[in-house]
Amino acid sequence: MLIVKPGSNALTELEPIDEPLPAIGADEIEPRFRAVVGRGGERRGIRLERIYWDGLGRMSSAGKMSTADLVHHTASQMPESGNLASLLRVLSFKWALRRLDTVEDASSLANVNAIIQASPSPTILLTQEKKIQLFNDPFLTMLRQRLPLGDTAQLTKSLRFSIDTQIDEAIATLYRNRGKTLNTGFTIAVGSQSMKGQINLALAPTHEKSMLIGYISRY
Structure with a gap:
């Protein structure tokens, strides 16, 4: 049976989706060390979980730059008391949420x-x-x-x-x-x-x- 809502072409309201949380493997929570070398030869050793390295890689591809350049740009904006690994985690997640908002808006x-x-x-x-x-x-x-x-x-x-x-x-x-x-x-x-x-x-x-x-x- 179809029910038309008065004054609209919508027949029913969508029900909330009950999606299960994703499973997390042991290897995904283990930080991975990488030595990142910037254009000027400055070397930085960074430990991040794999998902954040993946996020930085996507950001780099979208911005048409290398991951090293992205790290160098982020480090240049870091306050003296800041932690680069924490800053990169926040940057990666913030970028992902912004992309998600864009996709959800387009597919609303x-x-x-x-x-x-x-x-x-x-x-x-x-x-x-x-x-x-x-x-x-x-x-x-x-x-x-x-x-x-x-x-x-x-x-x-x-x-x-x-x-x-x-x-x-x-x-x-x-x-x-x-x-x-x-x-x-x-x-x-x-x-x-x-x-x-x-x-x-x-x-x-x-x-x-x-x-x-x-x-x-x-x-």
Whole structure:
């Protein structure tokens, strides 16, 4: 059953995701010593856990500089009483959080909704629980044309939507084939009336949970 929130094209609210904490291996908490040599030949010995070395490596690549240059730049800003290893840990984590904020903002449900609303064809956002999370005006127009049952509330109250491919299978297939789409059939039924067609599925660019954007190509 689909429930339309008045004044919006959102059908349901997302539930919080209960993600398990990542496992940590013994080797990941053991600091690793590296000798870092700057451009001027200045040598610094630093001990950091592997995850921070990985973070500094990503920062260096993003900034198009060597890790040694990054360390030298950080050391030049360190107060006399500061600890370089601690400063590098904070810098690495702060950079990672800033990148995470950027990614989460770009992949927010609000931005996914904008993608759906910008589509000229009937488009929906389908959850792994087989519910339509979002839809656009062309989708609603299609329903009114093909399943004329009165007002919007009456139309969507008993609407049932299904696709010919199992949703879990569709999501797994698209994860294995990144950048690809999956075409399958769909059925929409309201009361005794129904309609069939074809829908192109793609992984939704959202971090909330695994969902599918469906572009209806034929009905």
